[in-house]
Amino acid sequence: MGFLDIFKKKNQEEQIHYDPTNIKIIDIRKGWLFDYEGKTWEVVEEFEYDWGDNIFTYEYKIQSGADTAYMFIEESEKVYCTFTNKIKFAKLGEEVEQHLLDYQKPPSQITYEGITFYRERESPGYFRSLEDEDSIEVILWEYFDDSETKILLIHQWDEGDFEASVGIVEEENVITNILPR
Structure with missing residues (x-):
């Protein structure tokens, strides 16, 4: 060179x-x-x-x-x-986890901290850190409140591995x- x-x-x-x-x-x-x-x-x-x-x-x-x-x-x-912000998945309630296990998707609506969220979309795909070449499968469920400014997300990483987060759309x-x- x-x-x-x-x-x-x-x-x-x-x-x-x-x-x-x-x-x-x-x-x-x-x-x-x-x-x-x-x-x-x-x-x-x-x-x-x-x-x-x-x-x-x-x-x-x-x-x-x-x-x-x-x-x-x-x-x-x-x-x-x-x-x-991530929250403990268990905070969504036992019925959410049971619904996921029984039907392979969460319920159509979830109430968390007094706010009712409605399932908008299910998105299967792949996730990766940009520092890593390898991707992992993920299913992402998006929920919005009536104003469509508050959001609740559920990630499914594996058959029984779920993660939840709540936030705001800006x-x-x-x-x-x-x-x-």
Whole structure:
């Protein structure tokens, strides 16, 4: 490899994937910082969901001090950010787990902390950390409240391995001061 090859390789590695004069939420990567709800958050992990038919969505583990949350970004006509916190699956109640085991899907509605959530969508796909080549199968069930701003998610990783999280759906303009590292 000659000098010019090294220089060419270095330039290719330094190419950026975003417009530095117009950074958007969809440009976010691990290590980046942004402001949300009066706090500065750092992206500490990146995850990819592959839903088939060349449809991908991304989730980010974010931290602000001792607080940890997950930010899921979805692009359709608009860009939406979903901020969730994991909860103990058992908090959804015995009947939810029993329904999953009996019917291979959760009930059509779930009440959690006084809010009724309605099942909107079931999405089978593959999940992986962007630091890992290997994917694992996942089924994601999305539930929304009447206002469609509160969300409850159930992930099924294996036959009896379930995970739940609750949160809020926001438009992208709630994220400010996005800074790459």
